[in-house]
Amino acid sequence: xxxxxxxxxxxxxxxxxxxxxxxxxxxxxxxxxxxxxxxxxxxxxxxxxxxxxxxxxxxxxxxxxxxxxxxxxxxxxxxxxxxxxxxxxxxxxxxxxxxxxxxxxxxxxxxxxxxxxxxxxxxxxxxxxxxxxxxxxxxxxxxxxxxxxxxxxxxxxxxxxxxxxxxxxxxxxxxxxxxxxxxxxxxx
Numbered sequence: 001x002x003x004x005x006x007x008x009x010x011x012x013x014x015x016x017x018x019x020x021x022x023x024x025x026x027x028x029x030x031x032x033x034x035x036x037x038x039x040x041x042x043x044x045x046x047x048x049x050x051x052x053x054x055x056x057x058x059x060x061x062x063x064x065x066x067x068x069x070x071x072x073x074x075x076x077x078x079x080x081x082x083x084x085x086x087x088x089x090x091x092x093x094x095x096x097x098x099x100x101x102x103x104x105x106x107x108x109x110x111x112x113x114x115x116x117x118x119x120x121x122x123x124x125x126x127x128x129x130x131x132x133x134x135x136x137x138x139x140x141x142x143x144x145x146x147x148x149x150x151x152x153x154x155x156x157x158x159x160x161x162x163x164x165x166x167x168x169x170x171x172x173x174x175x176x177x178x179x180x181x182x183x184x185x186x187x188x
Contacts, residue, residue: 134187137172141183153185164188 008014009022138156149169157163165188171181 134167135184136187137182137184139182140180143171143175143180149183149185153183 009019138153141152141156149171150166153166153169154163166185167188168184168186170184172184173181175181
């Protein structure tokens, strides 16, 4: 109560009996209200301490599991490296053996390889191969009756950020109503 102050308590006008009632009410309030609240607070603090300890244990478990995962990954990487080394060694031996056999065959038939007809054929094949490397095919471009293929191809290439010079352009295959023919074009 805000009216009860030290001056009021020690005032001579307050009787001993009134003071006793006040002390009794104060003790009852402490026993019925304050002590149970303090006990609840102590129990909450104990629960909080238990949760903190459990959290620390969980974090230790997580760290342990992460370490195990890292260890297993390191082991997998080590095994893969060893496997890769052995595979590369065996493949290199196979390749060396094939090259040796090939070189032996080349030296035996050197006169056949250097024949003028073979040289002309190799040059022609190389030229055809170089020409074919310039061919590009695009699939899925919708077909229209009055299409301008070079412009269509340039727009498709512009969408992917390319602007090469195009020499020839045509559709490949037979025209069918339910399919789209691919577009073949040659770069210059």
